[in-house]
Amino acid sequence: MKRSIVPKPATALLALLLVTLSGSGLAAAGKAAKGARTSKHAGQGITCAQCHGKSAKKDVVPMQQCLSCHGDTKDLAVRTAKVKPTNPHENRHFGTEADCNRCHHEHATSENLCLPCHQRFGFKVP
Amino acid sequence: MSQDHFQEDQETDQYTKQVIENGLSRRSFLSRAAGGAAAAGLFGLSSLPVAAAGTSEPKGLDFAKSSDGGATLSFLPKPKPIRDREIAETLTFDVVVVGAGASGVPAALSAAENGAKVAVIQKAPFALSQGNTGSGVDLATSEKAGIEALVARLIADSNHRCNPKLIRQWAYNSGEAVRWVIDRARQGGSPVVDQGSPVQRAILKVNGYSMGYVTSFFGPKPYTTGDGMRHLAKTAEKAGVRFFYRMPAVQLVQNKAGEVLGVIAKGPNGKFTKFLAKKGVILATGDYQNNKAMSDYFVPDVKHLERKQLDKTGDGFAMAYWAGGVFEPIGHTKMLHDFDAGPASMCDMPFLAVDRKGRRFVNETVEMSLLNNYLRDAENAGHYSQIFDSNYMTQAAAWPGKLVPPEGLKNYMPDDPSPKKGVFESQVNTHVADTIEELAVKIEADPATLAATVRRYNEVVASGKDSDFGKPADRLIPVVKAPFYGIHRRVRVSAICSGMLVNENHQALNADGKPIKGLFLIGNLGGGFYGGVDYPLTVFGLSLGRCYTFGYLTGRHVAKL
Ligand SMILES: Cc1cc2nc3c(=O)[nH]c(=O)nc-3n(C[C@H](O)[C@H](O)[C@H](O)COP(=O)(O)OP(=O)(O)OC[C@H]3O[C@@H](n4cnc5c(N)ncnc54)[C@H](O)[C@@H]3O)c2cc1C
Numbered sequence: 101m102k103r104s105i106v107p108k109p110a111t112a113l114l115a116l117l118l119v120t121l122s123g124s125g126l127a128a129a130g131k132a133a134k135g136a137r138t139s140k141h142a143g144q145g146i147t148c149a150q151c152h153g154k155s156a157k158k159d160v161v162p163m164q165q166c167l168s169c170h171g172d173t174k175d176l177a178v179r180t181a182k183v184k185p186t187n188p189h190e191n192r193h194f195g196t197e198a199d200c201n202r203c204h205h206e207h208a209t210s211e212n213l214c215l216p217c218h219q220r221f222g223f224k225v226p
Numbered sequence: 227m228s229q230d231h232f233q234e235d236q237e238t239d240q241y242t243k244q245v246i247e248n249g250l251s252r253r254s255f256l257s258r259a260a261g262g263a264a265a266a267g268l269f270g271l272s273s274l275p276v277a278a279a280g281t282s283e284p285k286g287l288d289f290a291k292s293s294d295g296g297a298t299l300s301f302l303p304k305p306k307p308i309r310d311r312e313i314a315e316t317l318t319f320d321v322v323v324v325g326a327g328a329s330g331v332p333a334a335l336s337a338a339e340n341g342a343k344v345a346v347i348q349k350a351p352f353a354l355s356q357g358n359t360g361s362g363v364d365l366a367t368s369e370k371a372g373i374e375a376l377v378a379r380l381i382a383d384s385n386h387r388c389n390p391k392l393i394r395q396w397a398y399n400s401g402e403a404v405r406w407v408i409d410r411a412r413q414g415g416s417p418v419v420d421q422g423s424p425v426q427r428a429i430l431k432v433n434g435y436s437m438g439y440v441t442s443f444f445g446p447k448p449y450t451t452g453d454g455m456r457h458l459a460k461t462a463e464k465a466g467v468r469f470f471y472r473m474p475a476v477q478l479v480q481n482k483a484g485e486v487l488g489v490i491a492k493g494p495n496g497k498f499t500k501f502l503a504k505k506g507v508i509l510a511t512g513d514y515q516n517n518k519a520m521s522d523y524f525v526p527d528v529k530h531l532e533r534k535q536l537d538k539t540g541d542g543f544a545m546a547y548w549a550g551g552v553f554e555p556i557g558h559t560k561m562l563h564d565f566d567a568g569p570a571s572m573c574d575m576p577f578l579a580v581d582r583k584g585r586r587f588v589n590e591t592v593e594m595s596l597l598n599n600y601l602r603d604a605e606n607a608g609h610y611s612q613i614f615d616s617n618y619m620t621q622a623a624a625w626p627g628k629l630v631p632p633e634g635l636k637n638y639m640p641d642d643p644s645p646k647k648g649v650f651e652s653q654v655n656t657h658v659a660d661t662i663e664e665l666a667v668k669i670e671a672d673p674a675t676l677a678a679t680v681r682r683y684n685e686v687v688a689s690g691k692d693s694d695f696g697k698p699a700d701r702l703i704p705v706v707k708a709p710f711y712g713i714h715r716r717v718r719v720s721a722i723c724s725g726m727l728v729n730e731n732h733q734a735l736n737a738d739g740k741p742i743k744g745l746f747l748i749g750n751l752g753g754g755f756y757g758g759v760d761y762p763l764t765v766f767g768l769s770l771g772r773c774y775t776f777g778y779l780t781g782r783h784v785a786k787l
Contacts, residue, residue, distance in 0.1 A: 162496045185652070192452065193536055197351035197472060216532060217718075218652040220640060 138207040151206075166200045173197060188214065188223050238739050241389040241754060245727045248555035250293045251737040252547065290547065293555070301519035302544055305477050308490050314497040319345040319468075321784050322489055322503040323510055324475040324542065326353035328360070328773035329749030330510030331455045332407055335462040336781025337508075344467045344785075345501055346459075347491045349474040349511075349537060353455040356535065356720075358445040360407070360770030361426070362400025367438025373397050375433040376765070383764050384559070387757025391730055395779070396755070396772050403778035404440045404771055407458065411444070414464075416457035418444050426766060441767060442774075446648040447566075451770060473499065478507065478545050478745070484736070486549055486744035506744045506784040508732075510777065513722040513750040514540025524558045525722055527759075530604040531562060532718040542751045543726060549745055550736040551726045554753045558724030561761035561769065562598035562608065566653035568638045568713035571628035572612070576701040578683050582609040584666055584676030586683060589695040595763050598717045608717040611669045613680065614703070615710050621703040632658075635711065641668070655714040662710055669712040680705050721769060723761050725753035732780040746784055748776045 135158075136142050141151070151161045167173065177189040177196040188203075190196050191214075202213050203225045214221040238246075290302035321337040323330045326348035334346045348354070363373060380393050404420075411418045421441040423430060430437055444454035459469060472494045479488040479500060488502035514520045515533050517540040522529055547553065565573060576590035581601065587610070588600050601608050614622070619629055636642040637649060638656035646654065657668035662680050666673035686692050687702045726747055727735045734745040747753075755772055762768070 162494075164495060192448075193350070193354070195351045217534070220652055 135207060140206055161201075161206075163199050163201065170200075173200075183223070185221060188221070239389070239391065241387075241391075242727065242729075242735065242739055245552055245554055245753065246735075246737060246739055248293065249727060250290070250299075250547070250553040250555070252290070252550055253737045299519075299523065301517060301523065301540075302547060305544075305548055308477055308498055312498055313490065313500045314493075316500040316502065317345065318502040318504065319343045320503065320505045321345075321508065321781070322347065322501045322506075323508045323781075324489055324491075325349070325510035325512060325749070326459060326469065326471075327355040327455060327510060327512055327749060328357075328451055328770050329752075329777040330508070331355075331458045331462060332403070332774050332777030333508050333510060333748060333781035333784075334467045335410060335458065335465055336406075336778045337785040338462060338465040338467045338781075340782045340785035342505065342781075342785035344462075345470060346462075346467060347470045347473045347475055347489070347501060349472070349541075351471050353452070353459045353469075355451045355455045355770075357451045357767075357770050358443055358447065359421075359425070359767030360404060360442045360444075360451065360774055361765050361767035362402070362404035362440040362771050362775065363397050364401045364423070364438035364440050365398070366401075367423070367436070369435045369437070372432050372435030372437040375435050376429065376437060379429075379432060379764055380762065380768075383762030384755075384757035385759070389754030392754045395730060396768075396775050399779060400771050400775040401440045403775040404442050406778060407774045408440075408442050410461045411454050411458045414457035414460035414462075416444065416454050417449065418442055418454055418457075429764060439765075442770075447650055470499070470501075475509075475511070475541060475545065478549050480549055484550055484742060486742060489545075503744065505787045506746055508746040508748060508780055508784060509542040509546060509751055510747075510749045511540075511542030511751055512538045513725075514538060514543050515719045515722050521722065524553070524556055524724070525560050527599070527602055528560055528562070528719050528722075530602060531598060531608045532716065534718045534720050542747070546726050546734055546745065546747055546751070549734070550742050551734045551745070551747070552737055553726055554724045554757075557759075558722055559756035559758055559761055560598070560719060561595075561721040561723055562717040563595055563720050564608075564715040564717045566650050567655035567715045568612070568635070569628075569630040572630060572713070573627075573715070575612070575622060575625050575627040575629070576697060577612045577614045577618070577622070577703075578680070578705055580611050580613060580671060580676060580679055582606045582671065584671035584673075584679055586679050586694065589692070589697045591697060591701060593763065594715065594717065596760055599759070601717065609670075610715055610717075611671060612713040612715065613665070613676075613705055613710065615705045615707045617703070617707050618711070625701070638713070655716070657712045657714065658709045659712075660708045660710070662705075665710045665712045669714040721750055721761070723750050723756045723769065725749075725751045725755075728752050728754060731783050732776055746780050748780050749773045752776060 135148060151165050152158050173196045177187060180189045181187050204210050210225040212223050212225050288304050290299040292299060320342035321344045323334040323346045326346050330346060331353055334344050338344045377393050377397050381388060381390055408418050408420055421443045423439045425441050426439045444451045473491040475489045475491045477490045478486050479490060480486055486507050488500060489507050490498050490500050492498055515535055516538045520540045573594040579588060579590045581587045582605060597610060598608055601610055619631055622629060635656055636644045637646055638654040640654055657665060659665035659668055662677050663673040666676040684704045684706060686694055687704045690699055692702060728747050729735055729741060732746050732748050732752055733741040734747050736742055
């Protein structure tokens with residue numbers, strides 16, 4: 101909820117509304133609204149459909165979708181080659197092919213996947 | 227050397243009977259509920275329709291049931307069959323290996339060398355494994371009585387709960403297999419060496435009989451068996467094995483009779499590929515340590531302990547289960563180590579040890595590999611520290627293990643600027659400080675608690691008798707002379723080493739003890755090799771040695787079918 105595009109009081113009101121009204125169609129609409137609120141891309145003029153497609157069933161977005169705008173992970177690894185203490189985008193576990201979403205979350209707070217094991221890899225994950 | 231006196235009679239052995247009776251399978255609870263033999267008759271033996279539609283369970287069953295039928299197991303959801311129209315491509319091989327790790331890559335190469343057309347489908351973007359040392363018995367330099375004595379030792383290490391036939395199979399075939407892995411990995415460019423017998427110091431004689439070993443070492447760190455398997459995969463590619471990376475297997479293909487015909491994998495583009503296997507599918511997907519619900523169920527002891535691996539979600543377990551396979555009963559064997567925070571050669575030396583807060587908690591002659599049992603709670607979560615003072619080089623000189631001098635300890639100190647060699651830089655965690663309180667801060671313990679512990683420990687040492695924990699007097703040395711050292715270790719789950727029921731061909735058995743045609747399980751997914759509370763460190767590198775050996779044997783066996 102960090103970079104919510106809806107101001108806080110409005111969020112609360114919306115949540116309340118969603119709890120009160122509980123039709124299945126509304127639930128889907130509610131989900132979409134929630135998605136828009138929590139999306140980090142939403143404020144940048146990017147629509148839900150650009151990632152999720154147009155079908156009503158919202159499947160997990162494959163990583164290829166990220167790459168279609170952000171470019172190849174190998175190029176990304178070059179750009180972050182000098183990050184200390186190590187390049188997060190080229191590592192022993194996934195090479196340059198780690199799934200973006202393992203760290204960078206679209207609808208939730210991002211996380212540092214390295215940290216539990218490598219306690220000094222204190223990357224800030226946007 | 228023959229093992230003819232152990233040629234098995236046709237009757238089901240004790241171990242297998244036990245697993246069938248108490249293990250977890252699709253039908254165990256049903257046959258039990260319906261009453262043994264009658265139920266077995268009801269569901270038929272070879273003609274059981276265990277295909278994905280699964281007619282043996284009551285209708286509407288969406289999850290597995292516990293072996294008494296009482297609990298629903300959310301971690302084993304019934305797979306939704308992937309239909310043919312969802313398959314983008316179908317490829318046919320003789321042998322399909324799932325998982326490119328310590329058992330899978332050897333299995334694939336072994337099958338190819340024996341004439342099979344082989345595919346490996348791998349979840350990760352490349353071959354992936356871990357560890358350095360993998361061992362086997364050198365038959366030429368071992369006495370037969372010694373081999374049998376070692377087998378007996380390993381069975382005892384597993385609290386007599388393993389399948390003795392599999393231990394013997396490792397003992398009599400591992401020398402050849404490990405040597406083969408070394409040779410073939412070298413061909414792929416690996417710097418692997420055979421460290422032979424010297425590194426197995428404690429077991430050069432077993433019950434007085436002489437033993438020799440083949441000890442493969444993929445190292446030093448940061449080079450590991452992961453790199454080793456990537457080098458071995460190069461050799462396998464040259465031998466014609468085709469590797470499909472970023473392709474997790476998701477479902478087995480079975481016919482109505484329950485025979486496994488192939489496996490379906492999901493590519494990075496989200497599309498399914500069906501791999502048909504004319505001779506057999508070998509699952510080598512490793513353990514299930516990253517599947518929280520599955521671990522909590524089978525090894526609740528490690529609920530609060532951290533993991534060393536990633537993405538080991540027990541995919542192979544779920545696939546084999548739904549194909550009719552049997553999980554070993556609850557109480558699986560675990561492996562928890564920390565060889566990295568400080569020198570490995572000092573990890574079992576009985577220095578003062580304190581828990582995460584700074585309290586003494588054990589008679590320190592207990593080995594590092596067992597300390598997880600004292601540190602299972604959420605607060606400790608596997609953390610403890612070894613504490614000693616600057617007299618350690620002289621005062622602990624007679625202890626078993628190998629002391630590393632202060633200069634060498636710097637290699638393990640994250641706060642020391644010296645360049646690190648032969649270690650994982652992000653895992654070293656050794657500290658030095660002029661006062662106990664400062665040391666406490668560095669090892670993340672409570673300073674007042676640690677100071678009190680050290681005070682009390684020094685009293686015990688001065689008295690010459692460990693009236694708190696009963697440690698032998700010659701293992702008591704005081705912590706008085708600055709600077710003080712602390713090795714902050716954190717035992718985490720390296721592996722879970724229990725698996726699913728197999729016979730000596732590593733073919734999966736169903737709840738009737740009958741082999742499932744076309745399905746083979748190796749590595750930590752294969753059952754019967756352990757059984758104790760903790761993985762034993764008697765043979766250094768037993769785990770990897772067993773993975774290589776059973777990969778080597780199974781690849782050959784399936785290729786020749
Ligand atoms: C840090 C560490 C150090 C260790 N050191 C030692 C040591 O020195 N000596 C020793 O004997 N043992 C050691 N071990 C234990 C040893 O590494 C394991 O027991 C061994 O690797 C298990 O081999 P495996 O073939 O069962 O699984 P792995 O070697 O883990 O291979 C499993 C493979 O399957 C793949 N996979 C998983 N799911 C799927 C799927 N659905 N589809 C396709 N592929 C899949 C994985 O990506 C992986 O490559 C260590 C373990 C750790 C974590």
